[in-house]
Amino acid sequence: GLPRHDDAAAARRVAAGLRRALLGDGYGPTVWHWVKRLADAGACDDRDLDRLGQLVELAHRYDPNATLRPSDFVAFVNATPIEDPVPANVRVMTVHKAKGLQFDVVVLPDLDGRLIEQPPTFVTGRPAATAHIDRVCPYVKQSLQKLLPPDIQRLFVERKAQAVRGELCVLYVALTRAIHAMHLIVAPSPETEAPSPATIAGILRESLAAGARLEPNTVPFQHGDAAWHALDARPPALPDATVEHLALATYPGRLHLAASTSHAVRGLARENPSGLEGGPRVDLRKRLQLGNVPARERGSLIHAWFELIEWLDDGEPDDAALRDAARRSGVRRDNMDELMDEFRAMLRQPSIRNSLVRPTGSSTRCFELWRERPFVIRLGDSLLNGKFDRVVVTLDGSRASCAEVVDFKTDAVAAADAGRLETLVEHYRPQVEAYRAAAGKLAGLEASRVSARLLFVTAAVVRKM
Numbered sequence: 001g002l003p004r005h006d007d008a009a010a011a012r013r014v015a016a017g018l019r020r021a022l023l024g025d026g027y028g029p030t031v032w033h034w035v036k037r038l039a040d041a042g043a044c045d046d047r048d049l050d051r052l053g054q055l056v057e058l059a060h061r062y063d064p065n066a067t068l069r070p071s072d073f074v075a076f077v078n079a080t081p082i083e084d085p086v087p088a089n090v091r092v093m094t095v096h097k098a099k100g101l102q103f104d105v106v107v108l109p110d111l112d113g114r115l116i117e118q119p120p121t122f123v124t125g126r127p128a129a130t131a132h133i134d135r136v137c138p139y140v141k142q143s144l145q146k147l148l149p150p151d152i153q154r155l156f157v158e159r160k161a162q163a164v165r166g167e168l169c170v171l172y173v174a175l176t177r178a179i180h181a182m183h184l185i186v187a188p189s190p191e192t193e194a195p196s197p198a199t200i201a202g203i204l205r206e207s208l209a210a211g212a213r214l215e216p217n218t219v220p221f222q223h224g225d226a227a228w229h230a231l232d233a234r235p236p237a238l239p240d241a242t243v244e245h246l247a248l249a250t251y252p253g254r255l256h257l258a259a260s261t262s263h264a265v266r267g268l269a270r271e272n273p274s275g276l277e278g279g280p281r282v283d284l285r286k287r288l289q290l291g292n293v294p295a296r297e298r299g300s301l302i303h304a305w306f307e308l309i310e311w312l313d314d315g316e317p318d319d320a321a322l323r324d325a326a327r328r329s330g331v332r333r334d335n336m337d338e339l340m341d342e343f344r345a346m347l348r349q350p351s352i353r354n355s356l357v358r359p360t361g362s363s364t365r366c367f368e369l370w371r372e373r374p375f376v377i378r379l380g381d382s383l384l385n386g387k388f389d390r391v392v393v394t395l396d397g398s399r400a401s402c403a404e405v406v407d408f409k410t411d412a413v414a415a416a417d418a419g420r421l422e423t424l425v426e427h428y429r430p431q432v433e434a435y436r437a438a439a440g441k442l443a444g445l446e447a448s449r450v451s452a453r454l455l456f457v458t459a460a461v462v463r464k465m
Helices: 008-024 027-040 046-065 070-079 150-175 200-208 243-249 293-307 319-328 336-348 350-356 418-443
Strands: 103-108 122-125 135-138 178-184 269-271 365-371 374-379 382-387 390-396 399-409 450-456 461-464
Touching (some): 008 027, 027 046, 103 150, 122 150, 135 150, 293 336, 293 399, 319 336, 350 450, 374 418, 382 418, 390 418, 418 450, 418 461
Parallel strands (some): 399 450
Antiparallel strands (some): 122 135, 365 390, 374 382, 390 399, 450 461
16 A cells, blocks of 8 residues: 555555554454465465464564554564574474474473572562562571571572472473473482472472382373374364364374463453454354455455445545545455445445434534544453444533444345344344443443444344344
């Protein structure tokens, strides 16, 4: 959408569109869309695609802590070391270097180091995690620690707990690099050893071998099929399940320690109302962007055109405005005139028109209109981010008294197909409920004061929720 770099007005429009996409969809989906367009255009070789895939992964990792400045994402990418993919069958690296990568088989041979290595020079304390340090004590051996005041003794306990947590976090990263097989190699028990040592190997022995002695050249614990590589690689059909269940059940591989391959997410989980469509059922074709590309482009174009309408009783957008919106949305269709005629026919339908005209009411009331407004709100332990198609907020003086969410749907469904329409209404219900919750929170309204309606614009059918 920016053929001339010296066109300042076009640059502002493109920048605004990119910022809306980054805020509404997130960095991961937005960067993935750019990579897909590059790949579809044949602009990348295999190595380029590998590197761009790593960029997409970085974008998803950045999303939970994203700021409002795209330059912060650039700084995050520049500051995050990502190993260049190489074709070697066997690679040797530290656990820290393996962050963000996964391998068919992972072998961990160095697990006998102590959880707490050399003691620190001093220990410190602070009243809260983000407060300044207010206590410092030189490190003394354990026999002398009991002579110190109780609050100073706690500094030593907290320092030890912090060191152990750090080592366990490193172990977690190591265990979640495996796709099919995980091999943990530890030293056999020495002749004079009594309790399990304070090492990762000791933790594994207590957890998996009940603290029993480990004899040389033995396998004290094994779970799964050692011949996983000879199995049919096709995953079994699963009932409706979460992504975590699918990831854990895809390949039953040999695991000396059962471990999930999912990544930890820092900060609050992030959800998008569009991702809630269908409730617990997941449409992988939609998630993977499979299926009818022209239909998706048509839907995007129709949404862009409806965004142009403030109040329909003030007039319809002209052809120039429709073509400009199509150009800004990146849709170029040979049948543009036909699509414009289809859009104008939608606007002539009474059910659609009545949903887009200025609401009637007493002279003391006024209305606020949100069109394609992005939002990010906190709901419980999650961040809900998305974009409203249209919200009409009724004001009583300076305060909102009620609101209605209007969501456009471009599904190819006939008005006479009542069964299909009801199925679609239930499919979209979780998404619409999320929009209602978001609108209520932004407008300061109780849930009961926020209504919603679905506009199936192709069938000219309106369903109130």
